[in-house]
Amino acid sequence: MQFDLTKEYLDQIKVEINASNSQFIDREIIHLHPADIAEILDELTRDEAKFIYDHLDHDLQGDVLMELEDDVRQRFVESFNTKQLAQQLENLDSDDAVDILGEMQVDKQLEVISEMDSDNASELVDLLNYDENTAGGLMQTEFIRAKLDWPINRCVIELRRQAEEVDKVHTIYVVDNSDNLVGTLSLRSLLVANAKALVKDVYTNKNMAYVYTNEDSEEVARVMDKYDLVSVPVLNLQKKLVGRITIDDIVDVIREEADKDFQMASGISENVEANAGIIKMSRARLPWLLIGLLGGVLGSQVIGNFETQIGAIPSLAFFIPLVAAMGGNVGVQSSAIVVQSIANGTSQFSSILSRVKKEAILGLLNGLICGTLIFAITWLLQDIRLGISVSIALFIVIFFAAIFGTLIPLILHRYKIDPAVATGPFITTLNDVVGLFIYFAVGMMVFGL
Amino acid sequence: MQFDLTKEYLDQIKVEINASNSQFIDREIIHLHPADIAEILDELTRDEAKFIYDHLDHDLQGDVLMELEDDVRQRFVESFNTKQLAQQLENLDSDDAVDILGEMQVDKQLEVISEMDSDNASELVDLLNYDENTAGGLMQTEFIRAKLDWPINRCVIELRRQAEEVDKVHTIYVVDNSDNLVGTLSLRSLLVANAKALVKDVYTNKNMAYVYTNEDSEEVARVMDKYDLVSVPVLNLQKKLVGRITIDDIVDVIREEADKDFQMASGISENVEANAGIIKMSRARLPWLLIGLLGGVLGSQVIGNFETQIGAIPSLAFFIPLVAAMGGNVGVQSSAIVVQSIANGTSQFSSILSRVKKEAILGLLNGLICGTLIFAITWLLQDIRLGISVSIALFIVIFFAAIFGTLIPLILHRYKIDPAVATGPFITTLNDVVGLFIYFAVGMMVFGL
Incomplete structure (x- = not known):
């Protein structure tokens, strides 16, 4: 592509704006694609951006407005008075106008709508009734x-x-x-x-x-x-x-979905932008952290049952993080594939049994590889009995984690719970508790405690 | 939408195919949209699918072929002889024909191309030179x-x-x-x-x-x-x-990217389908598991330094999984937002310092909330000194994990390493080691060991 916004060009634009050089805007900016103009405005202060925006004709203003980043657009919209805003909305496609109206308070909405001509207004009022995540909320009424x-x-x-x-x-x-x-x-x-x-x-x-x-x-x-x-x-x-x-609106939907899924997989439960407020960001992250806390507390209860054994052989404690982490990793890997194929609707009629069987074989294979490795390492670093305990426990933990990781999202899906939301916390907690129990049980047997 | 493939309808189709009822195919199937026909074929055995496929005319065959799931299409392609395959490819758009050719061995490619008419063949040979992940690999030569x-x-x-x-x-x-x-x-x-x-x-x-x-x-x-x-x-x-x-080809690219990112966030390093082979699936998952293993071994070395302290106060070991898990969770949350805004190219010129400051404040806030909670829980379940140790350690760990989680992807990005690939393993390992060290150091001070 031809347009590439460099830091140097951006600095030049700022200099020209601060010198109130409107000739520069007419010569260099207004011929650009609306998406490129928006990219420039995104990087300017509000007053700088306004200087350019006010030089654009009405149609171009509408196009640029819709290409701005959400928070920049919101600041723009807030800077208009009711009459200006009504006029701006009339330049937009109906679906875009409704998106902007939908972000405002109801009384502000009514004020703006009352300033619009009645045909446009009644169309927008109809569209406002649809949930923004439905076809009605996405559609535009302009078509032939x-x-x-x-x-x-x-x-x-x-x-x-x-x-x-x-x-x-x-x-x-x-x-x-x-x-x-x-x-x-x-x-x-x-x-x-x-x-x-x-x-x-x-x-x-x-x-x-x-x-x-x-x-x-x-x-x-x-x-x-x-x-x-x-x-x-x-x-x-x-x-x-x-x-x-x-x-183009659907491409946006697909991208937003993907962002949401990625955040969900990373333990962030509300879709938040990088520039959201602190409280909103904290609220989006706490659910996952609190579940992690709960899992940790349950884990501490399991380990608590083996207090005397740890007192006798403290080196048993060395591999607690390894066993807990590996169970979690394997569980998340197995569930990711299942969650994804549920989301994509792949092979809807393929049997649950064959999938669990495959993950079980995979668990055995990866468990064998990891178990063998950790046996050698632990034997070298510590002693052979610890090596035997850790490797057997790890093998069993990986095997069970693979099976849990496959079954949990399938079960959640069957009971109409979105597996993308609920799988992570469930698996983390379950694998922490079960994994630690297996580890200490194996350790007791090996050390004859 | 009007077409919905139910289990009952699928069963009926199977019955009709097994009765070799070609009238049924002509009446019910061939009028469907190619994507709907493909959806049916995806769920049939190869012979059943072939029965329908052979009843379609050449144009429709091409359209249906491209709508099949990858593994089903591959099985179809393998069942054609060279001449049939050459003929099938001539029915397709050039970009689709090249996709199918690209999946074959070079000698098989040459055989098929030699059976095609020379105009088509030379076009495809040109297109085969492009990497499939570039514009050249995606484009079709049919345009006006x-x-x-x-x-x-x-x-x-x-x-x-x-x-x-x-x-x-x-x-x-x-x-x-x-x-x-x-x-x-x-x-x-x-x-x-x-x-x-x-x-x-x-x-x-x-x-x-x-x-x-x-x-x-x-x-x-x-x-x-x-x-x-x-x-x-x-x-x-x-x-x-x-x-x-x-x-439509770009929508596929966006979806594949999203799937890859989701798998990456879940610790799967090669893009694999739910129906890939065991060895391929194992290979895609092992890198992450081996890094987890390494992190666990490093963690065991850190804990090993505190063997006498654990021998004296075994209850210190109870909260090892909690501290390790929380550090990992917070680090992944912070990095997800950074990785995503790097990928989306949001606010490219916004300063690193302001982002780190924001994550640090967020870390303090979430650390305070989680630390307070765990203090109360540990005090109730165990004793106040353990409560003080765990809560102070957790607060510090969450704070540092938030900062590491923000800085690591930014640093990787600056050194041209894809942060989506490398962030997870780095953060897990770093937080395991640093988190455990902080925990035991705090514990020693509180218990005066």
Whole structure:
């Protein structure tokens, strides 16, 4: 790509802004892609960013606004008065306008809406009713529809008329007289069609994909991904066509999902940005830490049962962290694969038994490798009896951790609990407790305590 | 969506196949979307799947083949003889054909290519040279180009002529006489243009996005995401237009990246599918386990230094797993946020110092909460001196773990080491060793040993 925001260029921009050089903005900035302008604004102070923003025309302002990072956009929005904000929202696609409205207090929403012209306002009020994580919350109401008995060139006229309002048209939706979706018409088939043809002669009604307003955004992503769509029509519960969702919004959904899953796997239970407040960040991390604390306390109770043995042979304590950590690691590895294949819906009918069998074999193999290694190391560093205890215990712990790691997410899933959320804490706690018990039990036998 | 593959329907399909009821296939299956047919084949045995596949026409076979799960497709491909395979590949888009060829042995590749007609063959041979994780490896050579001085209706003729070959056209690429990309022409602007206009009158050359063949697939995803593109043109290093990449392939790249990151966060170092072989799965998991083993051995050395103290006060050993686990948890939480914001390129110029300061405050806060809790619990369960030792140690460990967790990925990133790969093992090992040392040092002071 051609645009690359370097530190030097950014410094130059700051200098020009502070010299109030609006010629520079006109010459260098306003010709850039809105996403590139937004990238610059993200790195400036609010006043610097405002200086550039105020030089853009209204359409470009709307495009740039939606490309800003969330917290930068929020600061921008807060700096507008009600009238300015209403005007800004009218420049936006309906789905974007609703996203911004949705982040405001209800009384502020009402103020802004009352400043908008009534057509726009009533559309936004409708859209505000949808949960933001559903198809209704993602859709925009700007799309082009055609009736079955229209001549082809009426579609072209419609396209020209709505050119201002509807960005990125790939498909025209064909409806019957009661606004029910009956098929689609690609721009390409419009182009190659005979000028005198009717819509009903050239449209497609085969394998038509659509979603309902109340469907989850992840389900929308799944449908668009599965059928390789660049846009999908949205129907209300009476099957009337009410909007469309474009792939760029779905790419955002997929990325957010992935970020959330990654954070979940790292023990952060609410989706937080790197720039969230301290309290919010603390709250997102505490659940996992408290469960870890509980696991540690339970572990201490298990070890407490072996106090006299530790008093007699303190070196037994040396390998406590190793046994606990390895059980956790193996459990998390096994569960990650299961959680992922549940999330991706892979092989939905493949039997649970065959998966557990595979993980068990894997546990035996990895347990054997790790057990053998730790036997050699412990023998060299300490003594052979400790080596025997640690290696046998580790082998058993890895084997059980692999089986628990596979079964727990499968069981959670069967009882409709999201395995991505609950698997980690369960496995950590279970493996701590069971692993330590196995370790000391084996140690007692080997040392004849 | 309308299609939902139930267990009952699948059973019915199996019954009909085993009764060799080809009428059923013609009536029920062949009208489905290729992705839905593939979903059915994924769940059948190879012979059952073959029965359906052989009933499809060639175009549909190609579409279904690309929608199959990887391992199912591989089994299909292996069941074809060279001639059949060559024919199947000719039905596919060039990017898909190359993906399948790329998975075969070189001698098998040559055999298949020698059976194809020479135009197709030379195109595929060119594409095979690109690394599959680059723009060149993702692109297809089917696209529609127009010259600057063409009249508009020549584009329409071209569209009609290539309708068979080029799926999913959204944009026509405009080139000069030496095949250099100079701009784009959307189908919509074609539709609304005057029939007598020339391409150069209506095309756009502003903010044109493109990628080079050698750019990484993640970079392609970043560009398409940033500029909200449904397809992007690919240039070779002489800036000639050689292909295009469509968004559906990029959605796959984003999903694969996310899966890889999730597995990485769970300690699995190679991207493996749930149905990979045992040896491959074991190899993907061992690196993490061996590092865990090393961390455990180092931990045992630290504890070994305090053997006499443990002999005197065995209850000190009770909270070893708690201290080790909490250090690891906090470190992973802190690093996850940093790794993620590095990966997303958020706030690239924001200072390292401010991030470390924030994590330090967060560490103090969470350390205080967890430390207070564990003090109360330990006092109740054991005694006040153990409570003081554990809580002070835990507070310090959480504080340092938060700082290490932030600094390590930042340092790795500065030295061009992928923080997503290396952060986990580093943090686990460091926190085990440092955490245990802090714990016993505090314990010695409190107990006056």
